[in-house]
Amino acid sequence: MLKKIGFIAVMFVLVTVSSFAQEVQTPQTKAKNAVWLIGDGMGPGTMGMFMQGVRLTTLPQYPDKQSVLEKFIQTSVPGMYFSNTYDTIVTDSAGAATQMATGVLSRPDYIGVDHEGKPVQTLLEEAIKQGKSVGVVTDVYVADATPSGFLAHTQSRSEKYDIARQLVNSGAQVILGGGLKYFTQKENKKLLKEAKKQGWTVVQNAKELAKVKEGRVLGLFAEEGMPFYGDMERYPQVPTLKEMTQKAVELLSQNKNGFVLVVEAGKIDWALHDNEAGPSMWEMINLDETLGYLWTFARQSGDTLVYVNADHETGVPVFHYRHLDEETFKHKSGQGEMLYGGNTDYVNYPYYQKIFAHKHLLYYVYPEFKKLPQEQQTAEKLQSMADGAMGGHVDLHLDGEVPDYDDLIEHLNEALGLVWATGNHSSGMLLGVAYGPGAQEFSGVYHNTDLKGKFERVLGF
Numbered sequence: 001m002l003k004k005i006g007f008i009a010v011m012f013v014l015v016t017v018s019s020f021a022q023e024v025q026t027p028q029t030k031a032k033n034a035v036w037l038i039g040d041g042m043g044p045g046t047m048g049m050f051m052q053g054v055r056l057t058t059l060p061q062y063p064d065k066q067s068v069l070e071k072f073i074q075t076s077v078p079g080m081y082f083s084n085t086y087d088t089i090v091t092d093s094a095g096a097a098t099q100m101a102t103g104v105l106s107r108p109d110y111i112g113v114d115h116e117g118k119p120v121q122t123l124l125e126e127a128i129k130q131g132k133s134v135g136v137v138t139d140v141y142v143a144d145a146t147p148s149g150f151l152a153h154t155q156s157r158s159e160k161y162d163i164a165r166q167l168v169n170s171g172a173q174v175i176l177g178g179g180l181k182y183f184t185q186k187e188n189k190k191l192l193k194e195a196k197k198q199g200w201t202v203v204q205n206a207k208e209l210a211k212v213k214e215g216r217v218l219g220l221f222a223e224e225g226m227p228f229y230g231d232m233e234r235y236p237q238v239p240t241l242k243e244m245t246q247k248a249v250e251l252l253s254q255n256k257n258g259f260v261l262v263v264e265a266g267k268i269d270w271a272l273h274d275n276e277a278g279p280s281m282w283e284m285i286n287l288d289e290t291l292g293y294l295w296t297f298a299r300q301s302g303d304t305l306v307y308v309n310a311d312h313e314t315g316v317p318v319f320h321y322r323h324l325d326e327e328t329f330k331h332k333s334g335q336g337e338m339l340y341g342g343n344t345d346y347v348n349y350p351y352y353q354k355i356f357a358h359k360h361l362l363y364y365v366y367p368e369f370k371k372l373p374q375e376q377q378t379a380e381k382l383q384s385m386a387d388g389a390m391g392g393h394v395d396l397h398l399d400g401e402v403p404d405y406d407d408l409i410e411h412l413n414e415a416l417g418l419v420w421a422t423g424n425h426s427s428g429m430l431l432g433v434a435y436g437p438g439a440q441e442f443s444g445v446y447h448n449t450d451l452k453g454k455f456e457r458v459l460g461f
């Protein structure tokens, strides 16, 4: 009987395999368009916290409790990669963008040059040569490290006025983000005039951007970085990352030869540097919303590769369990907190609700507090201002003392059950996920200098 079942099972497998084999077609390996969405500082821990947080929290954006990122990863090709530079284990955004864009080892602080400082052609410059339209979109400033690593060449990311001129003189069709001051001040007072001469339509708010229907567009929507996503409702004149990305795709996709677009969600990194989990998660929602649009576009177009990754990891937030002393244990129990394992706090689900309720950075609240008359600068006042930013009461246990900003953040993370490895970048391995034609190229373990070649193979350069 067993033998018979075995025989039937084998026959079933053979029949299934052969009919499956007839149906399977060679996967499409070439794409006409490519969109590269970079979550600055978005390490796997941050991605995991975001996806798990969406699952375990009630958020109006996610009625089915699943992020776009999670759905995207489930239907795409994941790979892991290193980001070490020519001679350092840890990178900054400049070295990382340069290595991703040029395919060669470079150094922190370098933009579009190799480790000896020699300019190297970037993926976007190659795409222009191949007759494609290219663009960069960011919600920090356009002359910042990530966008400029794809279009400029200099040995220091601090040369923002020089980088701004290089961006204007690059062959890009779309440049959208913040950083107006680098195009209007110091030696660049006439740069926007020059840009208009070169055929750029220059826009400075969402309305003007919406009106652009063709041609080259240089959009500069803030003097420096654009508002944090959690604060966006206060700035209706400023386009969101998703809105800028939609306009970029609308304009670039008019080229019959295709396009390459780099989009940076830049403030994930900024919020992670501050070790403020809530605003970091809101920047992840910002990326998620943009990814939702791009993924829909890619599914409809059928010939667009979408690749999502990070330049490096920042902050590295994780929940951890804590052994509580008797007093804290009683205190927590008194609050009705769920406790397991006796005196151990394993951090219960509502902590995610607290984190997602926290939209506004304490980094901005603290200086406001310090501007108050001396007699008003009390621990109670600071707690109440913090509660305002955090969308509800989170007891920071200030115990009548006014801490400095760094100490305040330690109180915050203690209250949220979080620890952070650093306020800077880590060397942690990164996750890259590809969808669309050629996605298989991005599987496995690689280095960020392999990425340019992968894109070029998929785009047929």
Ligand SMILES: [Zn+2]
Pocket: 040, 041, 092, 093, 094, 269, 311, 312
């Ligand atoms: Zn970065």
